[in-house]
Amino acid sequence: MKCPRCQHENPSGSKFCLHCGVGLGAERPEPLSQAAPGEAWSKVMAYLCQAGASASARPAHQEAIAFFEHALGALKYLPESRDTLEQAIDLRFDLRSALWPLGEIGRILESLHEAESLAAALDDERRLGQVFAYMSTNYWLVGDHERALEFGRRAMVIAEGLKDAALEFDTNLRLSFVYHSVGDYSRAIEATRRNVDALEADLLRERFGGQPTLLSVLSRAWLVLSLVERGEFADGIAEEGIQIAEAVVHPLSLIFAFYGVGVLYLGKGEFGKAIPALERALALVEGANVALWFPVIASPLGSAYALAGRVAEALPLVEQPLERLAAMSLVANKALFTAHLSEAYLLAGRLKDAVAFAEQAREIAHTLKERGHEAWALRLLGEIASHPDSPDAQAAERHYREALGLADDLGMRPLVAHCHLGLGRLYRRTGKRQEVQEHLSPATTMYREMDMRFWLEQAERELKELE
Numbered sequence: 001m002k003c004p005r006c007q008h009e010n011p012s013g014s015k016f017c018l019h020c021g022v023g024l025g026a027e028r029p030e031p032l033s034q035a036a037p038g039e040a041w042s043k044v045m046a047y048l049c050q051a052g053a054s055a056s057a058r059p060a061h062q063e064a065i066a067f068f069e070h071a072l073g074a075l076k077y078l079p080e081s082r083d084t085l086e087q088a089i090d091l092r093f094d095l096r097s098a099l100w101p102l103g104e105i106g107r108i109l110e111s112l113h114e115a116e117s118l119a120a121a122l123d124d125e126r127r128l129g130q131v132f133a134y135m136s137t138n139y140w141l142v143g144d145h146e147r148a149l150e151f152g153r154r155a156m157v158i159a160e161g162l163k164d165a166a167l168e169f170d171t172n173l174r175l176s177f178v179y180h181s182v183g184d185y186s187r188a189i190e191a192t193r194r195n196v197d198a199l200e201a202d203l204l205r206e207r208f209g210g211q212p213t214l215l216s217v218l219s220r221a222w223l224v225l226s227l228v229e230r231g232e233f234a235d236g237i238a239e240e241g242i243q244i245a246e247a248v249v250h251p252l253s254l255i256f257a258f259y260g261v262g263v264l265y266l267g268k269g270e271f272g273k274a275i276p277a278l279e280r281a282l283a284l285v286e287g288a289n290v291a292l293w294f295p296v297i298a299s300p301l302g303s304a305y306a307l308a309g310r311v312a313e314a315l316p317l318v319e320q321p322l323e324r325l326a327a328m329s330l331v332a333n334k335a336l337f338t339a340h341l342s343e344a345y346l347l348a349g350r351l352k353d354a355v356a357f358a359e360q361a362r363e364i365a366h367t368l369k370e371r372g373h374e375a376w377a378l379r380l381l382g383e384i385a386s387h388p389d390s391p392d393a394q395a396a397e398r399h400y401r402e403a404l405g406l407a408d409d410l411g412m413r414p415l416v417a418h419c420h421l422g423l424g425r426l427y428r429r430t431g432k433r434q435e436v437q438e439h440l441s442p443a444t445t446m447y448r449e450m451d452m453r454f455w456l457e458q459a460e461r462e463l464k465e466l467e
Contacts, residue, residue: 041077048074049091056098059289064098082122089115089127096134097212103292103328109138129158129167136174140181143331143368148178166208169195169215176222180229181332183372183410188226195219196237205248217241217253221260228267229372231413231450238264255284259297266300267414269454271308278304292328295321299337306344318344335365335373339380346384354384372410378403379419386426396426417446421459428466436466 052067072091078084092115096108112135119128136152139145152175159167172191179188199206199216208215220241227237241257262278265271278301285293302317318341325334342357358380365374378399385396400423407415424440427433440463447456 041074044074045071045078045087049094052094052098056094059101061098061101061289065095068095068098085118085122086124086127089118089122089124089131092118093130093134101212101288101290101292103324103330105138105141105328105330109135112138125158125162126164126167129155129162129164130170132158133167133171133174136171137177140174140178141330141332143334145178145182145368145370149175152178165198166206169199169219170208173215173219173222176219176226177332180222180226181368181370181373183370183375185226185229185372185411189223189230192219192223192226196223204244213253213256214244214248214250217245217250217257220244221256221263224260224264228264229410229412229414231417231446231452233264233268233450233452251284252288252290255281255288255290255293255297258284259300262297262304263300266304266307268450269307269452271304271454274304275301275308291324292330295324295330295337296333299333299340302344303340306340306347311344311348314344315348331364331368335361335368335370335377338364339373339377342377342380342384346380346387349389351384351387351390355381358384371406372412375403375406375410375412375415378406379415379422382419382422382426386422386429388429391429393426393430397423400426413446414450414452417443417450417452417455417459420446421455421462424459424462428462433466436462440466 048067048071052064052071055061055064055067068091072088072095075084075088075091092111095111099108099111112131116128116131116135119131132151132155136148136155139151140148152171155167155171156175158164159171172195176188176191179185179191195215196219199219204216205214206216207213220237224238224241227233238257238260241260242254245253245257258277258281262274262281265274265277278297282294282297282301285297298317299321302314302319302321305311305314305317318337321337322334322341325331325337338357338361342354342361345351345357346354358377362374362377362381365371365377382396382399382403384390385392385399400419404416404419404423406412407419420439420443424436424443427435427439440459444456444459444463447453447459
């Protein structure tokens with residue numbers, strides 16, 4: 001709808017011009033210049049905030065962003081007071097929520113720094129704590145783990161000082177993102193386990209800190225990620241997430257509920273269960289138009305396809321996440337997604353591409369100090385170097401042993417078992433019978449203890465061939 005005063009185009013159904021604030025529609029109020037400024041702009045503000053919330057709920061992210069940005073512009077016409085300054089902070093939080101699904105991290109950080117200055121000026125500890133919690137996640141997304149941990153810990157200090165349980169739950173989850181990425185799985189498990197244990201009864205349905213998903217579900221999904229790295233597959237936490245999200249009919253929460261289940265079974269090697277869960281999650285992501293979450297779901301789904309022998313279907317799914325991350329200037333999980341792509345190329349017989357991306361995955365992980373991801377990349381380099389079409393026994397042994405050392409330090413039992421299996425295969429091919437037994441025996445034992453049957457069968461087959 002075109003404004004009669006400034007000729008600015010507005011969304012259909014707008015009651016006020018988003019550019020100059022003049023009233024639109026059949027019941028057109030007086031132009032703002034002819035009305036009491038505070039009262040008129042208050043009406044504009046109320047409309048813009050309501051329209052932004054409605055657009056976010058649909059979801060229509062770009063439309064919501066426009067409404068919240070115009071609301072911030074309209075706020076300048078109101079007399080400055082504590083109430084309007086608080087509203088300026090909250091509007092920036094709303095804007096962050098609308099920008100988040102699109103991966104607009106640069107714009108989010110700019111808005112959060114503005115909110116930080118306002119909250120500090122007001123000495124508003126609660127809002128300042130929420131700013132710090134948001135900053136933690138956004139710095140994690142761009143690969144600045146040190147600042148992510150710093151802001152997360154500052155948010156936690158405020159939450160504990162205020163005895164603000166909601167901020168504490170939200171910050172626990174956000175810190176777990178960073179702990180998991182840097183390979184500190186014990187702290188990641190501790191943080192998410194606190195949420196899972198505390199969020200019971202009515203709290204199961206609550207969203208805290210502007211989260212688009214139920215915190216009880218998201219905490220379970222991220223708990224599963226770290227438990228899987230430790231080889232703890234029998235917790236039942238992942239399935240609980242689906243039950244909670246289905247009970248309240250919350251599609252966005254279901255995305256991460258199915259993601260948690262998919263990652264659990266992918267790590268365990270049960271691809272027949274992993275693939276349907278991840279496919280369901282990806283369909284929900286595409287239906288909700290959440291660009292930020294596409295790489296998170298597509299990459300493990302592509303990995304599951306590749307390991308299940310569906311390599312042609314896998315390649316587009318492991319290639320697109322890196323393209324999407326680059327478009328959004330994001331770094332979180334880039335090393336892991338690059339390793340998934342390398343492994344798919346290896347299984348497709350594209351050894352040169354596999355080497356290039358495995359080395360890239362290792363470099364990214366090493367630069368960002370993501371020790372767990374670096375260990376996976378090293379093991380992958382060992383797999384490539386021991387491939388029959390291009391064998392390099394010395395390089396393979398070096399990579400496997402480096403991966404084994406890191407995995408052992410971090411308590412990554414499945415990866416430790418994979419490294420033992422890789423070394424056992426390598427030594428069998430090179431005729432080192434004693435070393436074969438030294439590695440295949442612990443691999444077999446560990447796979448059996450963790451009920452990882454897909455790889456257990458491979459280890460047992462290697463032992464039979466040795467006999």
